[in-house]
Amino acid sequence: MPHHATHRFLSGLCAAGLVIAGTIVSGYAQGYTSTAASSAQITVGTSVIRDTTNPLQLGFNVEWADFQGGSSGDGILWDSTSQAPTSDLTGFLQDGFPGSMYRYPGGTLSNLFEWKHSIGAVGSRAGMNANYGSSYVATFGLDEFMAFVNQVGGTPLIQLNIASVDGVGLIGGTTDPNWAECKKRALGLMEYLNAPATADWNGDGTYDGQTRQTNGHSAYNVQIVELGNELDLGASGLSATDYSARCADIITTLRAKMPNLKFIAHARTNPWDTSGWAAFHQTVLAQVGSNLTGIAWHPYYDGYDIPDMLKCDGQIYNDINSAVTANSWTTTPGIYVTEHGRWPWGTTVGANTTWSMTTDIAGSIGAGDFLITQAFRPEVKADLDHALGSVSPWALFDVVNADGSYNISTFQPRPLAYTLRLLNRTLYQAQVIGTTLVTPRASNYGTSQSNPYDLRVAAYRYGASGSNGLLVANRATARYPLKWILPSWVSGEWVVRQESVGGDDTTGGSIVRRYLPVTVASNQGTVPVQARGVFNYTVVGQNLLVNGGFESSSTSSTGWEVRTNGGSGSFTLSAGSSTANTVEGANLVHMARTSTAGGGYELAQTYWNGNGNLSSTGVMALNPWDSYVLRGHVRTTGLNASSASIRLQLFDINGNVSSAASSAAATNSGSTWQTLSAEVVPGSLLNGIALGRVEAILGIGSSVGSLDADGFTLIRRQNWLQNPGFTTGGSWSPRGEGSGTGTITIAADAATGLHYARLVKTSTAGDIAYVQSGGTNLAGLSSIFSLRQSEKWRLRAHVRATGLNSSGAKIRLQVFDTINGFRSSSPSSATVTGGTGTWQDLTIDFCPRQILNGNPLNYAEVLLTNSSTAGTFDVGWVSLEALDVGTTP
Numbered sequence: 001m002p003h004h005a006t007h008r009f010l011s012g013l014c015a016a017g018l019v020i021a022g023t024i025v026s027g028y029a030q031g032y033t034s035t036a037a038s039s040a041q042i043t044v045g046t047s048v049i050r051d052t053t054n055p056l057q058l059g060f061n062v063e064w065a066d067f068q069g070g071s072s073g074d075g076i077l078w079d080s081t082s083q084a085p086t087s088d089l090t091g092f093l094q095d096g097f098p099g100s101m102y103r104y105p106g107g108t109l110s111n112l113f114e115w116k117h118s119i120g121a122v123g124s125r126a127g128m129n130a131n132y133g134s135s136y137v138a139t140f141g142l143d144e145f146m147a148f149v150n151q152v153g154g155t156p157l158i159q160l161n162i163a164s165v166d167g168v169g170l171i172g173g174t175t176d177p178n179w180a181e182c183k184k185r186a187l188g189l190m191e192y193l194n195a196p197a198t199a200d201w202n203g204d205g206t207y208d209g210q211t212r213q214t215n216g217h218s219a220y221n222v223q224i225v226e227l228g229n230e231l232d233l234g235a236s237g238l239s240a241t242d243y244s245a246r247c248a249d250i251i252t253t254l255r256a257k258m259p260n261l262k263f264i265a266h267a268r269t270n271p272w273d274t275s276g277w278a279a280f281h282q283t284v285l286a287q288v289g290s291n292l293t294g295i296a297w298h299p300y301y302d303g304y305d306i307p308d309m310l311k312c313d314g315q316i317y318n319d320i321n322s323a324v325t326a327n328s329w330t331t332t333p334g335i336y337v338t339e340h341g342r343w344p345w346g347t348t349v350g351a352n353t354t355w356s357m358t359t360d361i362a363g364s365i366g367a368g369d370f371l372i373t374q375a376f377r378p379e380v381k382a383d384l385d386h387a388l389g390s391v392s393p394w395a396l397f398d399v400v401n402a403d404g405s406y407n408i409s410t411f412q413p414r415p416l417a418y419t420l421r422l423l424n425r426t427l428y429q430a431q432v433i434g435t436t437l438v439t440p441r442a443s444n445y446g447t448s449q450s451n452p453y454d455l456r457v458a459a460y461r462y463g464a465s466g467s468n469g470l471l472v473a474n475r476a477t478a479r480y481p482l483k484w485i486l487p488s489w490v491s492g493e494w495v496v497r498q499e500s501v502g503g504d505d506t507t508g509g510s511i512v513r514r515y516l517p518v519t520v521a522s523n524q525g526t527v528p529v530q531a532r533g534v535f536n537y538t539v540v541g542q543n544l545l546v547n548g549g550f551e552s553s554s555t556s557s558t559g560w561e562v563r564t565n566g567g568s569g570s571f572t573l574s575a576g577s578s579t580a581n582t583v584e585g586a587n588l589v590h591m592a593r594t595s596t597a598g599g600g601y602e603l604a605q606t607y608w609n610g611n612g613n614l615s616s617t618g619v620m621a622l623n624p625w626d627s628y629v630l631r632g633h634v635r636t637t638g639l640n641a642s643s644a645s646i647r648l649q650l651f652d653i654n655g656n657v658s659s660a661a662s663s664a665a666a667t668n669s670g671s672t673w674q675t676l677s678a679e680v681v682p683g684s685l686l687n688g689i690a691l692g693r694v695e696a697i698l699g700i701g702s703s704v705g706s707l708d709a710d711g712f713t714l715i716r717r718q719n720w721l722q723n724p725g726f727t728t729g730g731s732w733s734p735r736g737e738g739s740g741t742g743t744i745t746i747a748a749d750a751a752t753g754l755h756y757a758r759l760v761k762t763s764t765a766g767d768i769a770y771v772q773s774g775g776t777n778l779a780g781l782s783s784i785f786s787l788r789q790s791e792k793w794r795l796r797a798h799v800r801a802t803g804l805n806s807s808g809a810k811i812r813l814q815v816f817d818t819i820n821g822f823r824s825s826s827p828s829s830a831t832v833t834g835g836t837g838t839w840q841d842l843t844i845d846f847c848p849r850q851i852l853n854g855n856p857l858n859y860a861e862v863l864l865t866n867s868s869t870a871g872t873f874d875v876g877w878v879s880l881e882a883l884d885v886g887t888t889p
Helices: 087-096 107-112 142-151 179-194 208-214 240-257 277-291 306-327 352-358 361-375 415-427 778-787 848-852
Strands: 031-035 040-050 057-061 101-104 155-160 224-227 262-266 294-297 334-342 380-386 398-400 406-411 431-440 455-461 468-474 480-485 492-502 510-520 524-529 533-542 561-563 569-575 587-593 601-605 628-637 644-652 657-662 674-680 691-700 706-716 733-737 742-748 755-761 767-773 793-817 832-846 857-866 872-882
Touching (some): 040 455, 057 155, 057 415, 306 334, 415 533, 455 480, 510 524, 510 706, 587 601, 755 857, 778 872, 832 848, 848 857, 857 872
Parallel strands (some): 040 480, 224 262
Antiparallel strands (some): 569 587, 587 706, 601 691, 742 755
C-alpha cells in the first residue's frame, strides 16, 4: 500500500460497480445463492479445489520503519537494545504462522531502500528516507529481518529497489542515466543475500557475499523476489512498457547468476481507477511473462465490496491463461496478493482516531470474507496482510485508546491478528473442497453484484479420510443456524469444535473455543453461526453422550436424570429467550437451588438413561486406556464458594465408586457462557478391576444461586499408535543408542492384567530404547501427524520405575524434517529416577508446527528410553493423541 503519511482512505470515491478495461469481469468462488430466509445451508461436494501441493500461503507486508517503531527504533514489535523482535511477537507468530511469507523492506519504502544502509553495526548505519522526507536509521535492517524470518519459521519475499538511487526517483524505463547504478545496487542486494564470498555479481569490484560472511551470516538462499512496489503511481509513475523494460533487464542478469530465482512483477495499482487498469499487466505479461512466477496486486476492500475487488483476480487470471495459451508457455504464473486490508469509506489515514477500523471486528470479518474466497481460487498463491508494523493505520498489535487512536506502548493482538492466525492454522495442510452455499442477505453486502450475502463459507478436509471442517465469515447482526450437508457424515451424535474470533476496541481479540453436540441424520447436521464474526468448525469426534444439547424434547430431558442428593432445587428445560441465548440449538437447561439445606443438586447421564456407551460393555469399558474428555457450557449467578462443576464418575464392575475426574469450579459469570471440562483415563483409576459404568454429571455444590447449562459432549481421543498396549507383536523395535545394550521383554502385570514392556539396560554407556517410527506406523506418525500440524498433541505413557539411578528413564518424541533431518526442538518428558514399582503417567504436550518451524515433515518416532544402569523401567500403555480430535467421519 502507498505509505500512510500521504495517502487517504477511500473518501468520496465512486461506489458504482468496478469497471476494468471497459468490461465487467465476473468474480468466481463457490457457487452461492442469497435468500431473505433466516437460515443458511452449505452442501459439501467431492471436488478438491485446492490441495496440499498448492497451499494458500498467508503472511505479512513488513515495512521496516513501521516494524521498528519509527525513528526511535524501538516499539512493541522490535527491541533495538537486543536487536531482536519482542518475545510477544515471536511467540504469537511461531504459534500461528510458521511457513508464512514476509515481504521486506515493505511497500513504498522498498522503492527508497538502500540496502547497504541496513547492514553492519547499527551505530555506523546511515539514515534512509522512511517517511516521505524523514530519515530513520534502520535498526531492523536486512540481516535482522532474515534472522526474524528464520526465528518464526517463515519464508522471505525480498523486494528489489528498481525505482531510485539515494532517494532520487528514476524516470523512463532503462534510459535514465541513473538506471545502471540502480540496477547495480539491486544486483548487489542479491549478491549479499545469496552469493558465495568470491562472487562479484554486479561487477562493482566488491564482494558482497564476503561482506555478509564478515557480518557473521552464511548465504540466505532467498528464493523469490518482487520487482518494485506500485511503480505506476503518481504523476511520474512508470508506463507498463518502461516498467517491463526494467524488469526484463533485472531478470536477465539475475537469472544468469541464479537460474531458479523466482520473480514477481506487479499489476497496476488502484483497481478502482477504471481507466485501462488491465492494460498494464497485459503489457507486463507480453514483455516478461514467460519469466515470471507471478503477478502481484493490492486489493483494499470494504470501501469497495470484496466481490468488486475480486473481479481483478478474475481479470488477471484470464489474461495469464490467454498469454500461456497464445505463447505456449510451459509454466503458468500465479497471482500474488502482496498487500491486502480493510480500507473503509469516508475516513482519512491522517485521522488516527479511525485507524482501529482496519483491525477491529469489522476488519476481521472483511479479511475473513476475502481470504475464505481466495481459498477457492487455486491460481492465487499468497495473500499478505498489510501490515506487520506498530505505527500505521493497519497495526495488528496496538492497544486502542478511548478516542479510537492507537497506544503503541503495549502489545495486544487485535481481532484481525487472531482471525489471520485462525485462518492460517486451519488452511495449512488442508484440502479445500467444492461447495454450494445458500446464504441469507440481511446485511445487503455485495449488492453491486446483484447477489448480496451475509455468509462466506469454505469447506476443508485434512487428507482423504481426515477431519472435515468449515470456515465461515458472517457479516450480519443476526445469528444463523447453518445446515451442514456432508456426504461422509454418518448418522448419530457428533462433536464439532467451534473456534470464533472475539474482542472489541477495548479488549483486543481472542479465539474462543466451544465444543458443540450435533445430531446427524441423512448426512446433515446444524451448527450455530453467531452474529458478526469469523468462525472455524471442525468435526472432532463422536459424542458419547445422548441429547447433549437438550434438544430431544420440549418437556423433559431425554437421556438425563435429576438427582437431589439430599439437596433441593428446580429443574427447567426450556427454550432460551432467543437462540442467541443458547450455546447451540433452541433449548437449554436451567437449574436453581430452592433451599439452602441439604447436599448438592445434580443432572446426570448413565447407561440406564439410554446411553450404552457408558455401560460395562460400552466404548469406555472396552477401551479403558484411551483418554476421554467431558465438556459442558454453563453460565452461573449467585453461587457461593461450593460453586458448580462437571465430572466423570467411574464405578467398577462390583459397583464400587472407583474415582472421579472433575472440572475446575465454575465462576459466577452472569450472562457469559464458560466451558467446563474433565478428563480421565479410566484404566489408570480402576486398579485392575473392570469398568462397570460411567456417569457424566453436572452438579451444583452451592446452596444458593442458579445456572444455565447447554452443549454437553464426551469424546474419546483417538490413539494414533499401533499396538499401544504391547498385546500383539510388531510395531515396536528395540534400539541401542550411543553403544547402549540391554533387554526388552513383554509381560503382564499380575495385579492389573496390564501388558507392559520392561526395559533393562546392561551396558554402562548409552541408552536402550523401544521405538515406534513413521516407517512402521505410516498413518499415525507420518500421514495424520503431518496433516494436523496445527493441533495440540499429547504423547502419554503409563510407566513403572523400580530402582533406577540418577540417569533415569523417560519418553521422547523425535521429529525429522525433509531439509535438515532431526529437529533439535523435539520434546522429551521429565526423567523418572528411583522408583518403588508404582505406576504413574508421563506426558509430553506439543504442537508439530512449532517443532518443524515451517519445514516439511519427513517422519516422527516415539521412543521409550532407559538410561539407567540399575533397576527396571516398565511401560504399560502408550498413546499419541490430538488433544481436540477424536474419531472422525
